[in-house]
Structure formats: structure tokens, C-alpha cells
Amino acid sequence: MKNHNEGEWQNRFKKDMAKMEDVYEPAIPEQYQLLNTLNEFKIKRKKAFIRELILFIATAFAILTSYIVFTFKMPPIFLWVQGLAFVFIPIILIAESRRRNKRDGVESNGF
CATH class of the missing domain: 1.20.5 (Single alpha-helices involved in coiled-coils or other helix-helix interfaces)
Structure with missing residues (x-):
């Protein structure tokens, strides 16, 4: 009797799991969507790089200017x-x- 209940429980469990797998179908993006997302990311990274480069150059210039000012008093x-x-x-x-x-x-x- 115990084996019969265990087998029935396993069968119901497997059916329920199969139903859950059938319900969840992940959306697969199209190629143009992936390329568009990639291009947007590249554009954002390029803007961030340029902004960081400008800040770096401005900081280096400020340090150099301070050094010159202190040197010449x-x-x-x-x-x-x-x-x-x-x-x-x-x-x-x-x-x-x-x-x-x-x-x-x-x-x-x-x-």
C-alpha cells in the first residue's frame, strides 16, 4: 500500500512539474533587439569614457597648475x-x- 501511494505521489509531482515547465516559456529576443541594446550600451559607455577622460584631464591640469603656482610662489x-x-x-x-x-x-x- 505504501509503494502504491509513493508511486501515485511521484506521478502527480511529475505531472505538476511538467505543467509548470509548459507554462513558463521565456521570451527570446529578436536579433535586432539584441543589437539595439548592445549599441545603446556601447554609446553609453563611450559617453561615460569621454566624460571620465575630460574629468581626468581637468584634474591633472588643476594639479599641474597648483604645482606651478606653489613653485613660483x-x-x-x-x-x-x-x-x-x-x-x-x-x-x-x-x-x-x-x-x-x-x-x-x-x-x-x-x-
Whole structure:
């Protein structure tokens, strides 16, 4: 009797699993959808690379300028640079946070 119940349970379990597999059919994207997604990703990475390169060059230029100012002991120029940084850094931070908020609102996949 016990073997009969176990066999019946296994048969029902296998049928239920087959039904679940039949219900779930993953959508296979078309080739043009994959290529479009890949191209969008490449464009985003290229823009990010250019933005990071510009920031790197600007940072390197700022460091070089600071070194030159300290080397030649030009305090007025140093004060001007500090004043401009005091004005522009908050503006840059606000713009960057708005850009991130805009991106986070559209994309949720984290790329």
C-alpha cells in the first residue's frame, strides 16, 4: 500500500512539474533587439569614457597648475583658483546629482 501511494505521489509531482515547465516559456529576443541594446550600451559607455577622460584631464591640469603656482610662489593666482573652485565645485556637484537622479529614474538595472 505504501509503494502504491509513493508511486501515485511521484506521478502527480511529475505531472505538476511538467505543467509548470509548459507554462513558463521565456521570451527570446529578436536579433535586432539584441543589437539595439548592445549599441545603446556601447554609446553609453563611450559617453561615460569621454566624460571620465575630460574629468581626468581637468584634474591633472588643476594639479599641474597648483604645482606651478606653489613653485613660483604666486599667492594672488592661488587665491583666484581657490575662489573659482569655491564657486564652481558646488555647481558641478549639483549638476552631477541631477544627472544621476535623471538616469536612476529612467534605468533601474544599474548600468
